[in-house]
Amino acid sequence: MLFHSHSISSRFKASRNSTAIRVWIQFTASISSLKVVWRRDRKLDQAIENDKAWRQCAKVVKEVFNEPGEVIPLRYLEKRRERLRLPIKIQTFLSRNPGLFDVYYDRIKPNTEPVKFLKLSDRLQRLLVEEQRIYLENEPLLVAKLCKLLMMSKDNVVNADKLLHVKREFGFPNDFLENLVPKYPEYFKLNGSPGEGNSFLELVSWNPKFARSVIEQRADEESELTGIKINPSFNWKLPPGFLIRKEMREWIRDWMELPYISPYEDASNLNQASQEMEKRTVGVFHELLSLSLYKRIPVPILGKFTEEYRFSNAFSSVFTRHSGIFYLSLKGGIKTAILREAYKEDELINRDPLLQINDNFISLLAEGHKLRVEQLNLKKQAVQNSTTPNTGYPIVMQMK
CATH class of the missing domain: 1.10.10 (Arc Repressor Mutant, subunit A)
Structure with a gap:
């Protein structure tokens, strides 16, 4: 995989570039001290x-x-x-x-x-x-979403009961484990009985066409349109009136220059405190929110998948640290992670076909x-x- 053959030390020795040195020192020494003051975004609320x-x-x-x-x-x-x-x-x-x-x-x-x-x-x-007609019409989309959720997870396995908890967020029908999953044995295998706490949905085969993130697809489309190779990268933009400190702006600038890591890459060899893992974690959250119906998910629900997606215990700080990519809403007394680029003011830009329901x-x-x-x-x-x-x-x- 992209980063498995290059340790942090080898990257450090291979490049004497002062920017790379500064990024690594900043990340290891002060990532916990990099704070962004939370500010309300009324439109997204x-x-x-x-x-x-x-x-x-x-x-x-x-x-x-x-x-x-x-x-x-x-x-x-x-x-x-x-x-x-x-x-x-x-x-x-x-x-x-x-x-x-x-x-x-x-x-x-x-x-x-x-x-x-x-x-x-x-x-x-x-x-x-x-509603049943819409589900049937969009069944390929449902299968792709479910495959993607499994392909991003550790060992390509997710607790089935946890998937039931997020069915509303991703647009899965109530009976998707009973009726959708058995129709595609080439992709899914259900182990155990849902509802008993020890049931798991396993990915049977890896489909490369599903292993392209929204970020990568966007870069591919731009490359094809312009005829110039475009590297995958996040859209980072704060709304008017939002300000961050100079040292944080510098950190974000350097962090954005790091290579993008696909959420579908194997992350088992990445150090939890490394800059690569931060990049990968942001990529996973970006992809999860992109797959959701409203491009937003309550943080407590994301927290249920800490083990499956290798989130740290303090994963919610990612949403404020990268406030140009995400917005952390406190509306209704519940923390909700929102993908900024998916909205124009308070309206979704690209609507999921399942939203017709x-x-x-x-x-x-x-x-x-x-x-x-x-x-x-x-x-x-x-x-x-x-x-x-x-x-x-x-x-x-x-x-x-």
Whole structure:
């Protein structure tokens, strides 16, 4: 591999370049002291805030969907509000989001009084059917993502339960281990039973076409376009108003000049405290965020994969140390790593095809909100029509 045949000492002896010497001394002696003051990026925080409402609705839908028969008594759902972190009563939630559920009366037990039940609306059911079509249409993308996650990991093996925890971040369907993985025995082997804590997904064969990172693909495209060999490198740019100290700027400049290390390279021989490992770690985070749906992942979720991807215990400092590549949001009291280059203000630049599933759900919510506004306007108009324009008193009182 690229760096396996060159130790740090041999690189040091091979080059008497003062810049290389300074980089190595800085890295080993003061990497822990290189601090970047965290500053809020309001646009990227807003990107997280934009998703807050629909994610809450999706959580309630999932709760009903997972019930036997996909129905639930309204009062049962009301008791789960605290767990769902829903700040309003279920009845209020239903009135604010019409079109998600149908309300009907049924008996919980044969001899009891009928109570309100909720079931998924017909429109929501059609959306779920469309969701399956989108998954099937994008199955090659799902396979590629899953292969890439395994190819970056140590020994090309990842705990299956951990993969279940990140299915939402990468757009995998709920049943991908049961239905997607068995369809591709040439790529995947599932060992053990998911849910028992000792199940692992293993890569069976290495596909070279999957072993090209977003950074490398971008360099290839630029090289083809310009006819000039372009070396893979990170985009490093701070938004207006963000400043870092002079010594940190110099360190970043020298660090950026180091050769790019693909996250698909074998890193078993790299020293955890070496400059190469820092470069490789940033590359892994960049690739993971690039593969995610929204180009952002909560830091606690990334922390679950410390062993698989050889992250250090203090891995989250990478996001502030390289603040021109990443942004560490604190929105909602949760640290979230965001890929800066993926956003223009609070909007994604290149959208993952699997986001069509979420877009359809958001459109359904928007239709319901529009219907609610129309109903409120009709009620308001009815009240206005029942009063005289001059006195404001009801017509019946004017007659008296």
